[in-house]
Amino acid sequence: xxQLTIQxxxxxxxxxxxxxxxxxxxxxxxxLTNNEFVCLVGPSGxxxxxxxxxxxxxxxxxxxxxELQPKHIQPKVGYVFQNPRxxxxxxxxxxxxxxxxxxxxxxxFLLASMDLADEKDSYPEHLSLGMSRRVSIIRAFANDPDLxxxxxxxxxxxxxxxxxxxxLLIDLWSKRPHKVLFVTHDLREAITLADQxxxxxxxxxxxxxxxxxxxxxNERLQEIKIEQFRQQLFIDYPQIAELL
Amino acid sequence: MDFISRPSILALLSxxxxxxxxxxxxxxxxxxxxxxxxxxxxxxxxxxxxGQLPHxxxxxxxxxxxxxxIAMFLGCAIGIMLGRHKQIDYxxxxxxxxxxxxxALVTIILCYVWFGLVESAAILAVVINKLPNVIVTIRxxxxxxxxxxxxxxxxxxxxxxxxxxxVIWPQLHPFVMAATRTGLALIWKIVLVVxxxxxxxxxxxxxxxxxxLFDVASILAYTIAFVALIQAIELLILKPLDxxxxxWRR
Numbered sequence: 295x296x297q298l299t300i301q302x303x304x305x306x307x308x309x310x311x312x313x314x315x316x317x318x319x320x321x322x323x324x325x326l327t328n329n330e331f332v333c334l335v336g337p338s339g340x341x342x343x344x345x346x347x348x349x350x351x352x353x354x355x356x357x358x359x360x361e362l363q364p365k366h367i368q369p370k371v372g373y374v375f376q377n378p379r380x381x382x383x384x385x386x387x388x389x390x391x392x393x394x395x396x397x398x399x400x401x402x403f404l405l406a407s408m409d410l411a412d413e414k415d416s417y418p419e420h421l422s423l424g425m426s427r428r429v430s431i432i433r434a435f436a437n438d439p440d441l442x443x444x445x446x447x448x449x450x451x452x453x454x455x456x457x458x459x460x461x462l463l464i465d466l467w468s469k470r471p472h473k474v475l476f477v478t479h480d481l482r483e484a485i486t487l488a489d490q491x492x493x494x495x496x497x498x499x500x501x502x503x504x505x506x507x508x509x510x511x512n513e514r515l516q517e518i519k520i521e522q523f524r525q526q527l528f529i530d531y532p533q534i535a536e537l538l
Numbered sequence: 539m540d541f542i543s544r545p546s547i548l549a550l551l552s553x554x555x556x557x558x559x560x561x562x563x564x565x566x567x568x569x570x571x572x573x574x575x576x577x578x579x580x581x582x583x584x585x586x587x588x589g590q591l592p593h594x595x596x597x598x599x600x601x602x603x604x605x606x607x608i609a610m611f612l613g614c615a616i617g618i619m620l621g622r623h624k625q626i627d628y629x630x631x632x633x634x635x636x637x638x639x640x641x642a643l644v645t646i647i648l649c650y651v652w653f654g655l656v657e658s659a660a661i662l663a664v665v666i667n668k669l670p671n672v673i674v675t676i677r678x679x680x681x682x683x684x685x686x687x688x689x690x691x692x693x694x695x696x697x698x699x700x701x702x703x704x705v706i707w708p709q710l711h712p713f714v715m716a717a718t719r720t721g722l723a724l725i726w727k728i729v730l731v732v733x734x735x736x737x738x739x740x741x742x743x744x745x746x747x748x749x750x751l752f753d754v755a756s757i758l759a760y761t762i763a764f765v766a767l768i769q770a771i772e773l774l775i776l777k778p779l780d781x782x783x784x785x786w787r788r
Binding site for chain 2: 347350371375381383393437
């Protein structure tokens with residue numbers, strides 16, 4: 295199976311007003327094997343979005359390397375941004391279609407599985423935030439990515455909607471698995487979704503610990519199991535408590 | 539009260555008041571330099587019937603369309619380029635300031651002197667006058683493009699053509715419409731001067747002729763035809779375009 299190696303030695307921003315440099319990422323090493331769902335957990339503002347932008351090749355000003363094995367493959371990236379970033383002047387369907395080469399049956403299937411079949415021809419401004427988020431998730435999936443990046447996609451959704459979209463996401467992902475990097479600062483959300491948790495320290499960002507989630511997927515709807523795991527996590531890794 | 543405050547009734551009322559004022563003033567002054575609306579309307583109908591007015595109006599309209607299209611096309615291309623690339627923008631900024639501030643009359647005279655009293659010189663003069671305005675407006679629009687959407691397009695590998703058509707162009711649309719409206723108003727005026735100075739047909743040439751004959755009724759008749767045509771362009775072309783582009787808004 296394929297493997298993605300991420301090695302970022304240094305990523306700094308230069309403040310244009312007083313010429314000071316601020317290091318955001320230092321010696322960050324990550325290896326993603328198989329089609330794992332990995333959650334990156336860390337305090338807000340620690341540089342997680344910067345990391346995702348580097349992986350999506352939107353930011354090339356860093357030292358280090360990102361490699362996908364086997365080589366010669368340009369990894370296809372799907373990116374679910376923190377804001378949905380839909381084109382307001384194109385319909386839901388056009389927004390998804392523009393970003394992918396998928397057949398119309400696939401798009402219809404994806405829309406139906408996210409309960410959006412009726413909104414196919416609506417413009418994004420007529421949708422609720424939860425719906426727009428789902429559209430941006432479909433857009434990422436329709437692209438059939440090798441690597442799916444998700445940047446706190448459920449922030450500012452009300453809890454029932456967030457739960458619903460999370461369930462739909464996992465459902466979709468298990469049908470067509472691929473590598474997922476999911477950024478969040480909500481530990482419960484991370485435990486619910488992930489195969490693997492990666493805890494990140496704040497500025498400069500680096501990996502503190504990697505923890506596999508051992509709860510079977512079919513038991514993750516039970517809040518109690520999640521809570522038990524979370525408590526155990528704080529006992530086993532005391533440094534995590536300081537992060538969150 | 540409700541009946542009077544309807545927009546269409548108001549528009550009709552305002553035009554009637556305007557015509558009444560004109561008529562009153564013309565009767566009161568009783569001079570050949572201000573004919574009554576009735577006389578002007580008669581001249582207008584005669585000129586249309588004789589084919590003179592349609593001939594010259596269409597000549598002017600043809601020059602307008604050609605020079606407007608060239609100016610808009612070049613202006614959009616250069617404006618987008620300057621808005622996207624800071625270095626090029628810094629380099630050409632001074633050029634733009636120079637061309638913005640050269641008086642229209644100077645460009646027209648120089649074009650005629652350098653290239654002769656020919657059609658292409660006339661069109662070139664109009665384009666040079668209009669181009670800097672389009673560039674500045676479109677550059678402003680390009681600078682205010684949403685970088686989040688551009689990043690999205692890059693991430694999903696839209697490519698240049700797709701990005702331009704689906705991401706950049708819709709955002710530039712209000713700026714293009716603004717450039718179109720100010721552009722039409724500006725180009726009309728310049729085309730007339732160009733025709734007056736070096737062409738032997740068109741509205742500008744005719745108006746110059748009437749001026750020498752002190753034929754105010756004909757001048758006013760041509761003006762009315764003019765204004766009506768511009769209104770028609772606004773109502774039949776620009777407004778529907780606006781409406782079509784805005785349909786995604788709530």
